[in-house]
Amino acid sequence: MDFFKLIDQLSEVDADVMGRFDSRRAVFSSLGTAAKRTALAATPLFLGAIFQKAYAGTTSTPVEVLQYALTLELFEQDFYAKVKASSQYAGASATDKAAIDQIKGHEDAHVALLRGAITGLGGTPVAAAPFKAAVFATLTTFNGPVYGTSQLGIAQLLEDTGVRAYKGRAGELLGTALLTTALQIHSVEARHASKIRQMRGQKPWVNPGDDAVLHPTYTSGVTGPTSTTTPFGYGIPAYTTASPTENNTTQSGVAITTALGATYTTADAAASFDEYLQAAEVLDASRAGGLVGA
Amino acid sequence: MSDHSFLSAWREQSLGRRLFLRVSAASAASVTLVAAGCSTSTPEPTAVDPYQLTLPAGDPGLLYYAYFLALTQAALYQKVTDTPPADLTAAERVIFADLRDHEVIYRETIKYVIDPTGATVLLPTDFAINLTSFTLTTRAGVLAAAQLLEDLTAAAYPTILPLFTSANIPQRTLLLKISSVQARHAATVRDLLTPGSFASSDVVENTGALAGQLRTKTPTEVMTAFAPYFAPYVITVANLAVPV
Numbered sequence: 420m421d422f423f424k425l426i427d428q429l430s431e432v433d434a435d436v437m438g439r440f441d442s443r444r445a446v447f448s449s450l451g452t453a454a455k456r457t458a459l460a461a462t463p464l465f466l467g468a469i470f471q472k473a474y475a476g477t478t479s480t481p482v483e484v485l486q487y488a489l490t491l492e493l494f495e496q497d498f499y500a501k502v503k504a505s506s507q508y509a510g511a512s513a514t515d516k517a518a519i520d521q522i523k524g525h526e527d528a529h530v531a532l533l534r535g536a537i538t539g540l541g542g543t544p545v546a547a548a549p550f551k552a553a554v555f556a557t558l559t560t561f562n563g564p565v566y567g568t569s570q571l572g573i574a575q576l577l578e579d580t581g582v583r584a585y586k587g588r589a590g591e592l593l594g595t596a597l598l599t600t601a602l603q604i605h606s607v608e609a610r611h612a613s614k615i616r617q618m619r620g621q622k623p624w625v626n627p628g629d630d631a632v633l634h635p636t637y638t639s640g641v642t643g644p645t646s647t648t649t650p651f652g653y654g655i656p657a658y659t660t661a662s663p664t665e666n667n668t669t670q671s672g673v674a675i676t677t678a679l680g681a682t683y684t685t686a687d688a689a690a691s692f693d694e695y696l697q698a699a700e701v702l703d704a705s706r707a708g709g710l711v712g713a
Numbered sequence: 714m715s716d717h718s719f720l721s722a723w724r725e726q727s728l729g730r731r732l733f734l735r736v737s738a739a740s741a742a743s744v745t746l747v748a749a750g751c752s753t754s755t756p757e758p759t760a761v762d763p764y765q766l767t768l769p770a771g772d773p774g775l776l777y778y779a780y781f782l783a784l785t786q787a788a789l790y791q792k793v794t795d796t797p798p799a800d801l802t803a804a805e806r807v808i809f810a811d812l813r814d815h816e817v818i819y820r821e822t823i824k825y826v827i828d829p830t831g832a833t834v835l836l837p838t839d840f841a842i843n844l845t846s847f848t849l850t851t852r853a854g855v856l857a858a859a860q861l862l863e864d865l866t867a868a869a870y871p872t873i874l875p876l877f878t879s880a881n882i883p884q885r886t887l888l889l890k891i892s893s894v895q896a897r898h899a900a901t902v903r904d905l906l907t908p909g910s911f912a913s914s915d916v917v918e919n920t921g922a923l924a925g926q927l928r929t930k931t932p933t934e935v936m937t938a939f940a941p942y943f944a945p946y947v948i949t950v951a952n953l954a955v956p957v
Binding site: 521586602605608609611613681684 | 808811814815817818819821822825826831867870871872874875882883884885886887889890891892893894896897898899900901904908909911912916917919922923924925926927929956
């Protein structure tokens with residue numbers, strides 16, 4: 420990728436492109452830094468982040484969105500690391516182990532990607548977001564029938580939360596290549612959720628027949644005061660009203676069950692769409708926020 | 714010529730709204746007449762395929778593109794649920810019924826978003842999804858067909874969502890909510906066909922700087938792969954924005 424050529428091409432369609440950066444000097448000084456990180460500079464994520472800074476007008480900085488994503492990936496990574504170190508995992512079938520290993524490998528890659536991007540933008544990546552050891556100790560089975568005491572049951576909650584969480588911040592990345600990268604990760608999280616659900620004998624999509632349907636992962640709202648400066652030290656958007664719940668059957672103002680010329684069941688209408696969660700909801704004590712800690 | 718008589722009727726019907734699909738130009742007969750009148754020194758006129766459908770530019774084109782993906786998948790799953798292969802298990806039939814229901818809902822929801830009044834004719838009257846390239850009489854054939862379409866669709870969504878330009882947030886949000894369910898579908902049918910393949914390296918980058926990311930496909934790549942299912946029609950996505 421020839422970065423300078425790209426800037427030239429952009430100048431042809433947008434004469435003010437240089438003015439959109441902090442300053443011409445800042446662009447070229449950051450390129451100088453980037454040249455030392457050629458591997459990173461070659462990634463669309465890095466490029467997208469620069470243009471995000473230049474073009475977008477959101478309240479959060481790109482680094483803050485990336486830090487949030489990194490926090491969730493670190494959290495999942497630590498959870499799967501604890502699973503792999505457990506005796507329950509040791510007793511699992513080879514195919515189940517292989518699935519967990521592959522998912523863990525993806526979380527590792529997501530952590531590495533996000534860390535590199537944050538560092539490349541001059542930020543200091545969030546150091547850790549461990550899954551609470553005391554809670555993990557209550558997960559007595561690998562894949563038992565009770566989701567709240569099974570490792571795969573909690574894995575399902577984490578993956579489905581991840582899908583909702585990436586959706587919740589996608590709008591802040593609009594207009595940038597960074598959005599594509601986030602959506603690529605989001606899509607992989609959905610594949611993980613599908614697999615974990617199949618391993619558990621649940622339908623691969625969130626639906627009213629799920630055994631965990633009443634868990635806050637699938638509802639919305641917060642249970643306590645929210646802060647825009649979370650324990651992780653970066654800002655998140657202020658909590659507004661509750662996001663849609665997963666059993667929502669109205670999309671874009673359209674009643675899916677009745678307004679489309681035929682009638683569809685509430686189960687199908689709800690399962691066809693994955694809903695988003697705001698950062699404050701994800702970090703609420705009832706969801707991931709309550710499971711992060713030493 | 715009879716091929717074109719119904720087509721021109723549809724064309725008049727649809728072009729009045731000027732909004733969406735347009736059949737590009739004249740019938741083969743008029744092309745022939747023009748060609749006959751040309752001297753040898755002028756370039757031969759390009760014969761226009763009466764079966765070519767050109768998606769509009771901008772956000773309507775993106776919605777239309779998503780509509781064709783859902784249309785194709787819904788047709789496949791309707792066929793499978795109507796006449797399931799004998800070796801498709803009961804549990805798998807339940808999965809396929811859900812897939813059919815989801816894709817029909819996508820098809821109808823996107824159609825509604827394109828035109829809530831329902832007055833726009835989206836397709837030529839003789840347009841039908843062509844499934845003859847699939848083997849739909851065996852479990853393996855059905856799952857292979859489903860995997861092909863689901864992987865392509867899952868790979869399509871991350872590239873088109875960033876291309877929307879309007880301030881109409883609900884449209885983008887709608888497709889965003891669909892995109893992860895498509896990924897769930899893809900992982901499901903992959904694992905049914907080949908256990909453990911839910912996120913294999915042919916769909917998720919496994920090494921290098923992009924490890925852990927979904928491999929995406931552009932509208933041109935996806936529609937080229939979908940071409941057999943639209944035959945004899947040809948859908949052109951040349952007007953759509955090109956993903957970065």
